[in-house]
Amino acid sequence: MSKGSPRIMILYASYGNGHLQVSHAIESELRRRGMNDVVLLDLMAEAYPLMYEINKFVYMQCFKNIPQVYGWIYDKTKHMQSDSPLGNLLHCLGMTKLKEYLLNEKPDLIIHTFPQAAVPLLARQAVNSPRNVTIITDFDLHGRWLHPGVDRYYVATDDLKSEAIDRGICSERIIVSGIPLMPLFDEPAEQLSGLPDGLTLDPDRKTVLLMGGAYGAMRNCDEICKHLSLEPDLELVIVCGRNDALCRRLTSLFKDHPNVHVLGYVNQIFVLMKYSSCIITKPGGITLSECIACSLPLFLYSPVPGQEHGNALYFEGKGAASISYEPEELVRQICALVRNPEAVNATRNRMKSLHKPKAAETIVDDLFKNLLHLNTELLGV
Structure with a gap:
């Protein structure tokens, strides 16, 4: 772990504004606790700037104009396995840029608010890789969120936890926290x-x-x-x-x-x-x-x-x-x-x-206690 304050990276994607809102809610709570070494990263935008803008435009157009096509793709891939050919392809996206960031930034913890599993894939390949957690930002579970290399999942409901368990995720790695919102x-x-x-x-x-x-x-x-x-x-x-x-x-x-x-x-x-x-x-x-x-x-x-x-x-x-x-x-x-x-x-x-109130506090409490192993006096700051 970094000397002093742990270094924390939050990965998001700007498909809509929701993933970024959750990222800001977690960042705000971390900073409230005195964790000032926090960086937000839109990995796909950094890794593939031109392709990302094109992909985002196509995504939005499909979402608005041919939603049946978007829904068909979603439903067909909803139960895909992380080690399926498509799963492996998606998880590798942004891998080169991510390795560069990990080498330069050396984070102690990576938080995902978007289903991109390059980090847990790296974690299974390397020694001394950072701990990584995923905050699932929907009430419907898609297979892209799930990967055996994720250390912790934070979900909105007990029903989502049950479904994740049914799909092979260990119960002890799933916390029913709610979805983080701004404190107001x-x-x-x-x-x-x-x-x-x-x-x-x-x-x-x-x-x-x-x-x-x-x-x-x-x-x-x-x-x-x-x-x-x-x-x-x-x-x-x-x-x-x-x-x-x-x-x-x-x-x-x-x-x-x-x-x-x-x-x-x-x-x-x-x-x-x-x-x-x-x-x-x-x-x-x-x-x-x-x-x-x-x-x-x-x-x-x-x-x-x-x-x-x-x-x-x-x-x-x-x-x-x-x-x-x-x-x-x-x-x-x-x-x-x-x-x-x-x-x-x-x-x-x-x-x-x-309602799961104070979801960001619940998540940061668990990160401090069980993943970062920080002193408990920080929990009440």
Whole structure:
């Protein structure tokens, strides 16, 4: 181990923003504990900059325009073995660049927030390789996350742990931690700062939060918003993210509607979640974890085949979400829930049962105690 503070490397990928958010949450907790020698690395971007940009563009286009193809590939490879020909090929990606980083940086620990197994593959080939752990950032388990060379897995649910065990991972190497979020998601609503500038919510209406900007506009977004705007007891907050075209279009469409609020990128999304009655969103693992932390009833619209669909089915099976594929069906589901206080409370309670608070603290506690073997007084910093 390095003298002084251990050297920690966090590997992520920027396919979407979720893996990076988890990486930042872990980095923040490590630094809070006094671990200042932490580096984040997008391995694929560093190893293959041009190919990576092309691959990311193709991935996003498949995800948006031909999701059935993406889903078919996901399903066909979901149970692949780490030592299969495809598994070995994927695990070798970035290997040369990784060896260079390991030689130069000499980390004591590597944390994965994206399913790339070059590190555990190296660990099985070399002596004195760094310890490595994986934080699984979905509620649906794909074979790419699993490799016998991983020292520790951190998963969102007991069900995921059971599935990983069924696939041959030793129980002692799996910790049910939840998915790490930024600390503000663990704060009570009354302790948070106010709503985004210029936004005022009517306390006599139910607030519906619609996340419309991920990977381009949500399918049928305009039609969904029009339907919801006609419901007299609802107030609609639309977050367009960095989708400027969607923000301009919806702002123009609803400029005269007092109960529809169109926002661009929002830093205080946790505040909006805490004050909302329900949310319409895509079922990414990090977004779902944020909703669990806020006990916010979920309406999952047209989930893309693949991990999104798997995530959505899991939450629907737990009674924590409703899935729909048509705007009218979605609006019926929302109205039926928010107008029934008992149903709302029951849904929130089911979401609370899924919540694993302070996941980043749980993970760092375990890293300190069982992998880095640091002094216990650091655990309470």
